[in-house]
Amino acid sequence: MKVAVVGLGVLGASVARSLAVAGASVTVLERSEPLAGTSGTTFAWVNSHGKNPLPYHQLNVAGMHEHAVLARSVSGQPAWYHRTGNLEWAGDEEGAERLARSVAQLRDRDYPVQWLTPGAARELVPDLRVPPGVRYVAYYPTEGYVLPPLLVARLWGEARDAGAELLCPAHVVAVTERGDGVRLALADGGEVRADAVVLAAGRWSDAVASSAGHRVPLADPDVAGSATVGFLGWTTPVAARLDRVLTTPNLNVRPDGGGRLVVQGLDLDADADPARPPTPDGEHARTLLTRLAALIDGTDGARLTSLRVGQRALPADGLPVCGFLGERHRVYALVSHSGITLGPLLGRLAAQEILREEPSDLLADFRPQRWDGVDPAELPALRPARLAGQQ
Template identity: 80%
Template structure:
């Protein structure tokens, strides 16, 4: 089969890898460059922490296991997946009740979680400063984080090894289905013919699916303070002992290699605006760094090398969209907010569906056909993540 993949983020690279390894002739079209979309600006927390309904939770659990399997299979690759666990706590009564409900629900689903003491938490993260009054900390040992550039390098490298080719820059301006396959028109006037097209275009999915005469409604990634936007800061190298994810009431933190940390304050996201480049020495940066110093010993004096506004890929109802557009089995779309957690799995499942025609039961609730006859304007607005564990 000749297959065109549009987009070279984690989903596109994963699909290209799986398709090429299945024997397809794969060409990837990327408009700007690898990591140009959400894959390059993400907290990259691998989890199934607050994922509802149950089918979404189960899909993310399978995604976590696919990460582990992929990491075990890699040879001679830099470590991109770190399954070192996540710590979370609450600092007020309302937060404690939310966390207790979440832990109970996850335990009912047999998701690994346990209550530990602050002392046990400091054994896991020696430089952790647990606020006074916190007695119970939720520990999720099966969660972890990804270093996105290294994950993309692993996926795309194996795709190239299997014969996949990249055209970049290449902007798609038309997708036309016919009896003999699909024609993909490019902005430079060139045209590619393929048996199938896989769209992995993230927050641009609504516009790109419209080129194929269909529409996957997306929450706008450009609305300031909305569910789709948020600040992410990358620190200078710090002399602190932390190798795990922390999701706390005032700050989320994960390592990013080389002594650097990624920091996120969900309450600050109300001020995030994609139209304004945040100042890495400005007010929000100072707030993030002050919270970091309160949370982790050895981080006082750190600076932010970068402060960015991330733009999430959110379908209009908040849940993934994975499957063929229409009945022709020619144009396949996959887009999800949980792109890092689900990327390796969705690429593998998409390849099976495209090449072998084997539908995945895991994706049954996430088909694009659910939008037929639905007016997205009638859906309730997506709620921004403002509390630890929500995103």
């Protein structure tokens, strides 16, 4: 079976790998470069933390397990997955009550979480500065983070080993379903023919789907201060001991290899605007660095090498879109805000559905058919993540 995959981010690389390893002839079409979309500007936190409703939580738990299995399957490759846990606390009484409710819900779902004292938290992160008023810290031991370039290298490398080919740059401008398959028209006048196509083009997926007469309703990725946009900063190497994720009231932090850190202040995202890229030495950068120095010893004097506005591929109801568009089973859509957590799992499940026609129960609540008869414009706007643990 010949399958075309549009997009070489985490989802595209994952489904290409699973398809190729299963014996399909795979061609990936990337319009600019790997990781050019959301996969290159993501906090990359692997979790099922505040993921509701329950089927979405369960899907993310399965995604976490898939990462662990994939990480164990091959040795001698760069460590892209770090299951080192996450620490979180609240900044005021209202936040403490909200965190307690979240922890209680996760415990009811048998999700690993425990309360630590600030002293115990500092045993895990020796350079951590917990504010004086914090009495308890929530610890999620099975969470972690991914280094996206290394994950894509692993997935795409194995896809390539199994015979997958990459066309890059290859800008897909239209998809046409035919009786014997699909035709992908390219901006340069070329074309690719296949038996089926997987749309893993992130925030561009709806535009490609529309050319085939389908829709993948997405929240607008260009609206300043909305749920789809947010700042991410990358620091210079720092002499700080941090090997896990921190989600705190003022700052989210994770390692990024080589002593560098990724920092995020969710409240600052209200100012994020793709049309106005920030500078790594501007007001928001200075705020992030001040918060970092207050949170972790050894980060005084750090600078940001990059401060970007990430644009999330966010379906209009906030939940993943996974499945065939239309009745011909020629065009398969794969779009999710939780692309890092879900990537390896969704790639495997999508390949099974395409090649074996075996529908996955895990994906039953996330089919594109839920949009039938629904006007996305009538849905309430998605609420931006502004508080710790909401990412």
